Every structure is written in structure tokens, then in C-alpha cells.
Amino acid sequence: MTREEHLLAAVIDAVDTLVDDFDLIDFLHTLCDRCAELLDVSAVGVMLEDPQGNLQLIAASDEHTRLLELFALQHDEGPCVECHRSGTVRLNIDLSSPVETGPFPLFAARAQKAGFVVTHALPMRLREAVIGALNLFDTRPQSLSAADARVAQALADVATIAILQHRTVAYANQQRAQMHAALTSRVTIEQAKGILAERWGTSVDEAFDALRRHARSHQLGLTQLCRQLIDGHLDSNSIAHA
Known part of the structure; x- marks a missing residue:
């Protein structure tokens, strides 16, 4: 060359x-x-x-x-x-x-x-x-x-x-990945809120507060907890009502 x-x-x-x-x-x-x-x-x-x-x-x-x-x-x-x-x-x-x-x-x-x-x-x-x-x-x-x-x-x-x-x-890809993960987590949380609110016959806000309290007291990620509820690996009766 x-x-x-x-x-x-x-x-x-x-x-x-x-x-x-x-x-x-x-x-x-x-x-x-x-x-x-x-x-x-x-x-x-x-x-x-x-x-x-x-x-x-x-x-x-x-x-x-x-x-x-x-x-x-x-x-x-x-x-x-x-x-x-x-x-x-x-x-x-x-x-x-x-x-x-x-x-x-x-x-x-x-x-x-x-x-x-x-x-x-x-x-x-x-x-x-x-x-x-x-x-x-x-x-x-x-x-x-x-x-x-x-x-x-x-x-x-x-x-x-x-x-x-x-x-x-690479930074832009990381930001996109983080945003995608956040949106996915948001969908999971919304689903779990709806499931718990329906089972308890309560409001979505009350169900969300209960999920957050349970996640904190058990040192779990909120998205992780909601996924367990959706997948049937978590009994909703184990979550304390307000």
C-alpha cells in the first residue's frame, strides 16, 4: 500500500x-x-x-x-x-x-x-x-x-x-437501554397495581402504596416484587393492607 x-x-x-x-x-x-x-x-x-x-x-x-x-x-x-x-x-x-x-x-x-x-x-x-x-x-x-x-x-x-x-x-445506547428498562418496569408495576386492586377491591393508589411498603420492608426492588405478584410467585395475602 x-x-x-x-x-x-x-x-x-x-x-x-x-x-x-x-x-x-x-x-x-x-x-x-x-x-x-x-x-x-x-x-x-x-x-x-x-x-x-x-x-x-x-x-x-x-x-x-x-x-x-x-x-x-x-x-x-x-x-x-x-x-x-x-x-x-x-x-x-x-x-x-x-x-x-x-x-x-x-x-x-x-x-x-x-x-x-x-x-x-x-x-x-x-x-x-x-x-x-x-x-x-x-x-x-x-x-x-x-x-x-x-x-x-x-x-x-x-x-x-x-x-x-x-x-x-455507547452513552446514547446506555441511555436508551435505561429508558427501555424504565418503561418495561412501569408496565410491570401498573399490571401489579391493577391485579392487587382488583383482588382487594380497593383503589389503585392504595394497592400501589401497599406494594411499595412491602418492597421496602422486605428489601426488594419494586419491579421485582411486582413481577413476582404477576407471575404468581407472591401471594397477595402476604402483603399488608394499609
């Missing part, structure tokens, strides 16, 4: 977040592969924020990189960690330079031990929201050109948009 075809493939991967069976982990591992191919780097890692705002390793192009990124998280240092905090890009970091690796000496030593000599960190951000960082590693002492840096940031940006889009869709 040509460079342009690789870039197009990366964009298509991002668009695929709109499909129902989108796999976020597979998408990010594919992103690692795309970056390695397009930027001619040795390894790639992706870290993302969890709901509590803590950085977590989500994907890496190989086991050495995965262990290195985990090391960075355990020691809370490294270019990815710094990049996520500051939201700024760090390119062409010479891992043998005490000056360039001053904020993360332990990480630099571990990275060199793994065979890497240069690293780059790019924020995964949309406007002011930084959701993670993309880390590039190279075993060769070569710099990332300005053109490649733009490609790398473009890939990080596309991935960020894809991830945020996926979260939006």
Missing part, C-alpha cells in the same frame, strides 16, 4: 466507530500498526484516560512496548505521562540524553534497556479535552520529520475523534 492508501485506511478505521460491532481495542491496535507503517518507527503505544481520569495502557504494538508503558504508569513518569498532563507534543527525545529525559530518568533507562534510542509523545486531544497520548519508539537514532510529525498528530487526532464518537454512541 502507498502512504496515501495507509492514511485513507486509517480514516476508514475511524469512521467504522459508527458501526454497532465496533471493537475499541482492535481499533487501537490497528492504529499502532498504521503508525508503525506510516511513520517508519519500531513500536507504538496508546494510553487513554479511564473514567476517574487516570491514564491506562490500552494498546501496544509488541510485548516489549507494553511492558515499558506499564513501567511508565507504575512509576508515573515518561513522555506519555508528561504529554497527557501538559497536552503538548514531545518529539525526537534522545533517550540517552540526561537533559531531554530529565523528568523521567527511570523510564529512559528502561526504554534503552529495551533497545529504544528515540521516542515521541503526542497528545490525543480534541480542543481542551486530552483523553490520552500516543507514544512512538524507535530503535534507530533517526528523527521524525516535520511532515511525519503532522501525519502522527493527524492519526492521533483521528483516533481521538473516533474514541469520543464511540463513547457518545
Whole structure:
């Protein structure tokens, strides 16, 4: 594939977040592969924020990189960690330079031990929201050109948009599921109220109050209690009248 075809493939991967069976982990591992191919780097890692705002390793192009990124998280240092905090890009970091690796000496030593000599960190951000960082590693002492840096940031940006889009869709689906569950529960409760009111020859409101009291006193969910009554698993005589 040509460079342009690789870039197009990366964009298509991002668009695929709109499909129902989108796999976020597979998408990010594919992103690692795309970056390695397009930027001619040795390894790639992706870290993302969890709901509590803590950085977590989500994907890496190989086991050495995965262990290195985990090391960075355990020691809370490294270019990815710094990049996520500051939201700024760090390119062409010479891992043998005490000056360039001053904020993360332990990480630099571990990275060199793994065979890497240069690293780059790019924020995964949309406007002011930084959701993670993309880390590039190279075993060769070569710099990332300005053109490649733009490609790398473009890939990080596309991935960020894809991830945020996926979260939006997942949240919308969750909201729909919650609404569906609420409507289903409402129907179940209405049925149980009607059944109890008819058996007792009382009002629906009085039947509902009795159901609520019984559910609370027996530490049962109201919908669960009503389902038991409808299914015949609960004797209405065991429910106390007002």
C-alpha cells in the first residue's frame, strides 16, 4: 500500500466507530500498526484516560512496548505521562540524553534497556479535552520529520475523534437501554397495581402504596416484587393492607 492508501485506511478505521460491532481495542491496535507503517518507527503505544481520569495502557504494538508503558504508569513518569498532563507534543527525545529525559530518568533507562534510542509523545486531544497520548519508539537514532510529525498528530487526532464518537454512541445506547428498562418496569408495576386492586377491591393508589411498603420492608426492588405478584410467585395475602 502507498502512504496515501495507509492514511485513507486509517480514516476508514475511524469512521467504522459508527458501526454497532465496533471493537475499541482492535481499533487501537490497528492504529499502532498504521503508525508503525506510516511513520517508519519500531513500536507504538496508546494510553487513554479511564473514567476517574487516570491514564491506562490500552494498546501496544509488541510485548516489549507494553511492558515499558506499564513501567511508565507504575512509576508515573515518561513522555506519555508528561504529554497527557501538559497536552503538548514531545518529539525526537534522545533517550540517552540526561537533559531531554530529565523528568523521567527511570523510564529512559528502561526504554534503552529495551533497545529504544528515540521516542515521541503526542497528545490525543480534541480542543481542551486530552483523553490520552500516543507514544512512538524507535530503535534507530533517526528523527521524525516535520511532515511525519503532522501525519502522527493527524492519526492521533483521528483516533481521538473516533474514541469520543464511540463513547457518545455507547452513552446514547446506555441511555436508551435505561429508558427501555424504565418503561418495561412501569408496565410491570401498573399490571401489579391493577391485579392487587382488583383482588382487594380497593383503589389503585392504595394497592400501589401497599406494594411499595412491602418492597421496602422486605428489601426488594419494586419491579421485582411486582413481577413476582404477576407471575404468581407472591401471594397477595402476604402483603399488608394499609
